Amino acid sequence: MLRVIGLLSGTSADGIDAALCEIDGAPPKLSARIVRGQTLPYAPALRERILAAMQAGGADAQEMAVLNVEIGKSFAQAAREVAGEDCDLIGSHGQTVWHQVEADGRVTATLQIGEAAEIAERTGLTVVNNFRARDVAAGGQGAPLVGYLDWLLLRHESEWRAVQNIGGVGNVTFLPPLNAPGARMMAFDTGPGNALLDNLAALMSNGRLSYDEDGAWAAQGRVDEGWLAELMEHPYFRQPPPKTTGRELFSPAMAAELKLDGQRRGLDEASVLATVTALTAESIAAACRNFPPAPVSELILAGGGRLNRTLVAMLRQWLTPARVSVSDDYGIDGDFKEALLFAVLAYETWHNRIGSLPEQTGAAHGSVLGQITPGANYAALLRRTWRP
Ligand SMILES: Nc1ncnc2c1ncn2[C@@H]1O[C@H](COP(=O)(O)OP(=O)(O)O)[C@@H](O)[C@H]1O
Numbered sequence: 313m314l315r316v317i318g319l320l321s322g323t324s325a326d327g328i329d330a331a332l333c334e335i336d337g338a339p340p341k342l343s344a345r346i347v348r349g350q351t352l353p354y355a356p357a358l359r360e361r362i363l364a365a366m367q368a369g370g371a372d373a374q375e376m377a378v379l380n381v382e383i384g385k386s387f388a389q390a391a392r393e394v395a396g397e398d399c400d401l402i403g404s405h406g407q408t409v410w411h412q413v414e415a416d417g418r419v420t421a422t423l424q425i426g427e428a429a430e431i432a433e434r435t436g437l438t439v440v441n442n443f444r445a446r447d448v449a450a451g452g453q454g455a456p457l458v459g460y461l462d463w464l465l466l467r468h469e470s471e472w473r474a475v476q477n478i479g480g481v482g483n484v485t486f487l488p489p490l491n492a493p494g495a496r497m498m499a500f501d502t503g504p505g506n507a508l509l510d511n512l513a514a515l516m517s518n519g520r521l522s523y524d525e526d527g528a529w530a531a532q533g534r535v536d537e538g539w540l541a542e543l544m545e546h547p548y549f550r551q552p553p554p555k556t557t558g559r560e561l562f563s564p565a566m567a568a569e570l571k572l573d574g575q576r577r578g579l580d581e582a583s584v585l586a587t588v589t590a591l592t593a594e595s596i597a598a599a600c601r602n603f604p605p606a607p608v609s610e611l612i613l614a615g616g617g618r619l620n621r622t623l624v625a626m627l628r629q630w631l632t633p634a635r636v637s638v639s640d641d642y643g644i645d646g647d648f649k650e651a652l653l654f655a656v657l658a659y660e661t662w663h664n665r666i667g668s669l670p671e672q673t674g675a676a677h678g679s680v681l682g683q684i685t686p687g688a689n690y691a692a693l694l695r696r697t698w699r700p
Pocket residue numbers: 321322323324325326327478479480481506509510522523524525526527614615616617619620621
């Protein structure tokens with residue numbers, strides 16, 4: 313058994329999720345559980361710089377170099393806060409700042425920063441990071457990677473399931489049942505998660521709010537069905553999987569335009585937020601209707617968006633008769649599911665096993681993911697775990 317810390321900050325850049333995990337065995341009998349998790353919010357000034365760096369031209373080489381180290385130090389701090397005694401390994405996803413999707417949908421570059429050397433230096437632990445790059449090198453999208461964890465931990469005996477993460481961007485895994493051993497999973501980004509909602513909440517509150525807590529503001533509005541139908545015409549939603557997206561497409565600029573469009577339509581602010589909340593919900597529901605290889609009986613939610621009651625109520629209504637649940641119902645804290653993923657991927661890399669499946673990312677083959685930065689415990693860890 314290894315004690316592995318998973319670290320992650322997604323496109324919301326709300327803070328660093330850190331989870332101490334206990335991981336044992338090997339697929340298909342791998343066990344993984346979260347011992348404790350904690351989110352270390354970014355200092356507001358650092359968050360502003362990260363959000364700026366995510367936009368084209370938002371950061372030059374100097375700023376990127378400095379951010380890489382500062383974020384690395386923050387990640388080390390987040391790791392130390394959950395560490396306790398006897399940790400073995402860290403899996404750090406880093407902070408996503410750029411995901412380069414070409415016009416034909418291929419991903420040619422993806423950048424997650426947060427210097428691993430800073431994390432190894434400050435924790436004494438061996439670090440695996442930069443997980444997405446190898447999958448991109450193998451011709452894949454580099455994302456979503458969470459399907460590997462879903463495949464290991466969340467398949468149903470006889471039914472197809474969908475597992476939906478709602479972070480800044482949304483991503484889904486369609487999981488075949490255990491009794492269909494030949495069936496393949498499918499995974500892709502569904503489109504915007506909380507990203508546009510966070511931007512709109514900030515814009516319409518003059519910066520007072522960074523998100524619509526519990527979806528309370530959107531709940532006061534009314535969905536403009538005609539506008540929603542127009543928004544769903546966005547070509548991303550029709551594009552067949554595998555596909556991924558990011559803040560480059562569902563950007564702050566798009567949110568600002570949505571605000572103006574809503575005003576032109578005579579909508580009040582709550583109704584703009586309600587309609588864009590419906591866009592996130594409908595893009596998820598449409599993905600569930602259009603793309604799974606077989607009908608899904610249940611949608612399992614994770615990520616911050618599962619706490620948006622307005623969004624979840626829409627999903628419940630539009631996905632009937634499929635059930636809507638949360639990963640917490642299955643013993644996986646939905647705030648730290650992706651942190652658990654990067655702990656598991658680090659564990660798999662450490663044991664020289666692949667952590668990506670071609671059916672998730674469109675890569676030519678699965679890969680042993682990431683890069684290893686030896687920490688002070690490197691030799692001891694090798695001695696303990698090496699099986700020739
Ligand atoms: N109580 C809540 N009500 C509504 N939205 C929430 C709530 N808590 C978190 N969120 C949303 O979740 C986002 C963070 O989700 P997270 O899963 O951390 O995304 P990411 O992986 O992009 O960092 C916040 O920016 C916010 O939009």
